[in-house]
Amino acid sequence: MRQPDDRAVRPTMNDVARTAGVSLKTVSRVINGEPTVAPHLAERVRAAVDALRYRPNLGASMLRRNDRRTRTIGVLLEDVGNPFSAALHRAVEDEALARGVHVLIGSVDENPQRERDLARAFAERHADGLIVAPAGDDQSYLASELPAGTPVVFVDRQGTGFAGDSVLATNVVGATEAVRHLIAHGHRRIAFLGDHARIATARSRYRGYLDALGEAGLEPPAKPELHHWSTAESATLTLFGRDHPPTALFTAQNLVTIGAVRALRRLRLHRDVALVGFDDFPLADLVEPAVTVVAQDPAAMGRTAARALFERIDGDRQPPREFWIPTALIRRGSGELPPHPVRARATL
Template sequence: MSEPVGGLPVAPVGDRATMRDVAALAGVSLKTVSRVVNGETTVAPELAERVQRAVARLAYRPNRTASNLRRGSARTGVIGALLQDVSNSFSAGLLRSLEDQARARRDVVLTASLDEEAEREHLLVSDLVGRRVDGLVMMPASVDQSYLAADVAAGLRVVFVDRQPRGVAADSVTVDNRRGAVMATNHLLSLGHRRIAFLADLTSIETSRERRLGYEAALREAGVDLDPDLVVTGLRTPDAAEEAAIGLLDGSAHAPTAVFAGRNVVTIGVARALRTLGLSHQVALVGFDDFPLAELLVPGLTVVRQDVARLGREAAEQLYARIEGDTSPPRARVIPPRLVLRGSGEIAPRRR
């Protein structure tokens, strides 16, 4: 302890106050301090008030991990969330939902972006496991998560979100991406479109692959031949999507009359291209994933909306069920998407 200030001793600058410091300042036993900070009601009001004043004076924060260990609990009060890109509205919404569930349990969430990099995923998983998180929610970048098998067997709780696990038995909460793509494509077909372009992310990503399969299935069911020239994948940014869309919308008789964009960043790029070319009211656009301000575009953006809040909530609930002792077989929950009509997807094809 440093010298008293105003008659009250304080912890040195830069040092965290300990329970022993609180006990010394309050003039009580360590056991009394422990009872007060843990919310027990068996302490006399006068002693409890002295402890609380000391806690405030020293800015003391209980060490939850140490407290759990003393009680024989392996809990740390921390869960990990490995998402693709927390700057993206989809990942950000998912993270917020996870945080709400964790906060209700007085837990915290450590999160990081994977950026579709398998090596980054492996390093971050190793780091979080080393920090003894109570469990992980993962949106994997790797195509095979068998490297997690040993940790899962040793008691690590993992719930996969947005993508199914591969190589390891674990819970998952996903959206029916193929169904959503069928809904979007069928909607455009119902308006008379036959030249429907599909622009999407990397096909190595499960969600992108499933959306492409849904698009192709809907065309096939409608008896429309797939034109490979209307399919552009590997688009990682709005700029790349904008460039690709401008290349397709060249004004020729073979140009698409509608576009189905397979991810929100791709949709943004396509919307930019349509605006630049003056085609926003002439070429139909349906995007997969909603995003902020989509309804304020002119025309408003028609999207396949995923219930992001529900994804995060159900992933967190499943993870906490495992943390609290649920040993039932892994569950795969699939959430249906919804088509939201706002105008951009309701534009009929132009007569040529």
């Protein structure tokens, strides 16, 4: 049912042609900057465009054009509200905008179905390419959801079953460095608190943790798996409610780190238990003690992914590449605490 004064129609090229007294095609030529138009006609067309406030219909143009570019890319991240994804998103946007390209974005929330739905939705909207932080462990669906030839760059996690560039943090090495750092400060009982093993980056960081323990001839204790900070908080409380609690924690994700910090505060152990987190977070330097982290560089990851994607969109057809973005240990205090014997305490 149409409303009476429902959305007035936009003027079309035809309207412009009529008011300028030229043919439709001449308007098209002026709009597209083709040089074969007499100056006085071009001027009349531009005047008509201004008068009618004509704006080209990108959809129609893209339908007819040969190159079929929408100057729009799709970005699928874990959660646009979390600082890591937000920083990555921002870097992608800056690269895109520099090229006059715009961004369709969605949060995947560790849900493979949602990942697939978003990929499809962006494909239907004719994204020229996709940047994907995979949630599921199989991206072969992309072959059927995307038009053949649509480039995809995977970021943060390796994609599987579809050929695309990858931009990855040095998760294993970074985690090893973090745990070595704790060992160098005398720790022998170092707990791992991290994400579900379903998540590839969590697996890599756990491997790095095991590597470092192995080098030092240490046995890993049992490994809880968790995700949200409140889970991390209660898991930490539980950990210190048992006998032989660890003297140091390696927390493998920023929300987990924050949960652990909270728990150690509640237990008044924040000056006794050493802590190194994977992935930096805002204000890590302002808590007491400041939190030592292995920082990722989400901006560099976003920038690199976007540049790789634009190279592919511009026709680069070389085999898939891997870009490794280095992590950096930032010593702030919590990771340099010496081992301190801790008695088991009741959970608060």
